[in-house]
Amino acid sequence: MTTVLIVDDQPMQRFGFRMLLESQDDLTVAGEASNGAEAVRLVSELRPDVALMDIRMPGLDGIEATRRIVAAGDRTRVLILTTFDLDEYAYAGLRAGASGFLVKDAQPEELLAGIRAVASGDAVVAPSLTRRLLDAFAEKLPKPGEPEAAAQDSRITQLTEREREILTVIGQGWTNSEIAERFHLAESTVKTHVGRILAKTGARDRVQAVILAYDTRLVEPS
Amino acid sequence: MTTVLIVDDQPMQRFGFRMLLESQDDLTVAGEASNGAEAVRLVSELRPDVALMDIRMPGLDGIEATRRIVAAGDRTRVLILTTFDLDEYAYAGLRAGASGFLVKDAQPEELLAGIRAVASGDAVVAPSLTRRLLDAFAEKLPKPGEPEAAAQDSRITQLTEREREILTVIGQGWTNSEIAERFHLAESTVKTHVGRILAKTGARDRVQAVILAYDTRLVEPS
DNA sequence: GCGCTCGTAGTACCCGGGTACGACGCGTGC
DNA sequence: GCACGCGTCGTACCCGGGTACTACGAGCGC
Incomplete structure (x- = not known):
């Protein structure tokens, strides 16, 4: 009862x-x-x-x-x-x-x-x-956003503007194909950029690139 | 209709x-x-x-x-x-x-x-x-009071101890093989854990898992 | 005992990511 | 003029990551 x-x-x-x-x-x-x-x-x-x-x-x-x-x-x-x-x-x-x-x-x-x-x-x-609750949840999703300033770590500053831009969205969890699509690029171009970013920063893969992006405050924890 | x-x-x-x-x-x-x-x-x-x-x-x-x-x-x-x-x-x-x-x-x-x-x-x-949705939502709201300690985000708390442990090192950039080696596990076991972590948290891949680890303060930017 | 979770482990398969190349157009500076 | 940086694009290849399954022992609660 x-x-x-x-x-x-x-x-x-x-x-x-x-x-x-x-x-x-x-x-x-x-x-x-x-x-x-x-x-x-x-x-x-x-x-x-x-x-x-x-x-x-x-x-x-x-x-x-x-x-x-x-x-x-x-x-x-x-x-x-x-x-x-x-x-x-x-x-x-x-x-x-x-x-x-x-x-x-x-x-x-x-x-x-x-x-x-x-x-x-x-x-x-x-x-x-x-509905409102779900919307609030959806806001937490990784969204395509515009690149922002900050970060004067040398590993970052040596990057070109375009590379920083791409590293930023890598740090937001975008895949190569998503980057290609939303930036209107060929995926091979994205791969080229990613490869250069990794080479310049010394990151082994995009996972470490993400960590770098956070550590240098290129992206901020939400 | x-x-x-x-x-x-x-x-x-x-x-x-x-x-x-x-x-x-x-x-x-x-x-x-x-x-x-x-x-x-x-x-x-x-x-x-x-x-x-x-x-x-x-x-x-x-x-x-x-x-x-x-x-x-x-x-x-x-x-x-x-x-x-x-x-x-x-x-x-x-x-x-x-x-x-x-x-x-x-x-x-x-x-x-x-x-x-x-x-x-x-x-x-x-x-x-x-129930879980509400819990998770309540955590997102600005709470009057305590400075809000680390990861009690429900996406994290629902993980088992072992899974949190592994998510932490994923957030530090370890590969599956590194995790297997340093934890004395088979790589297949690591993959199983990773798969469960992704399923539970809703992360698409380990990159988004890393982002989640940072956002929930499970790992901190250095 | 039985059901359940959890941690462990395996196989098979596919795909995205990363590497290694080469290539071209466009600026800028020498 | 020419080298150089930069951004773009392509092909080919390999491997790590992720998925889809199955499986089994330990521990725990009923």
Whole structure:
């Protein structure tokens, strides 16, 4: 049996949740809280499996309550609910350590599925927010970027401008064919450049060239 | 009407998907591909709304195919499917730019819902994977407080001790044979480790693994 | 005991990377 | 004029790296 604490400042909203949850055999409502402070207190007292947390509440809001609950190290998982899918709330909620983030206009089945998922240790995010998460991830991908300054290490300065440019993208993980394509060059030309870079810098292969690029700050860790 | 390209090397699997999709009024199968290369070709030719992409395929695998499809800038969204909910694949897939990631043993309704969500621009992730996604995402966010010690990036923490050890020396430019020699291992063993590291982290090759090692501060620029 | 992870090891195969050449056009400086 | 650096391109070749498999013992949890 999964126990749930309902946290919402609107009584009618709490009532709706309670009805929905109690209609399920495997879910039960451990209690209700109408603000963040009460939620924190009830979590430590009732130790529910899941806290269904509204964000907008008078006094201590849902984000801060989540932070405190998570910080307390309780086993209670927090599933945040909001009326709008504003991503700033999502970010804040995730930072606060929430296990999930759903919008209130979700289908009841989605909500129930979310509660069960969170209770079992999984996490859930509303589809409209998942997109943003993935985008944020994608930004971490090695992207074709423009060469930048820095590096007066002699191993670097002896390189020609073109060679430094190519070493920079090697340091960003580009393959020869990618370099060729994006620079509008033949792959053989790229190989020629790479070969000269290795010869001049003393790097054995492109892996060591990458290390050199980092060590000389030609590229910076992200 | 949402058009879907089915990509899977197993004919029976494709058949099953086709039956499921064709039973829906709003979905239609644009075509089928049995490997990654064919998938890339068919996407640019048929321009489906969604590509239902298996990961394990001979030749060009689903991850690389996804990477190319996304890189090509087609409007086609990629929904990755796998038999196991191995998160290493999830990472690689997400980093490749996929719009979703589901496990094959999901309920048909989940799969259909996933396809529709992806087609409409949202993203979906299997619940068992969402947890890790959130953890990883939370780590990327600017945290108030501690100066943030070294590598607790989830791409790193999911590695075993041995794998981190090997990634470290890869980040120092060692070749497989050097690693084998100095660690008293067979080169095949080293290759096995390297392969797992790449799969788990989503790095394409050892060059990107080196970059990852630097970015996560597993190794520091000298 | 059984399933699972982890570390180990092997074979076979393919491909990208690196090397070793040669070649050509374009500037710049002597 | 001519050498030289530089950027471009090509062919041919070899090898290290990566993939796709399979396999097995140790240790651990149920």
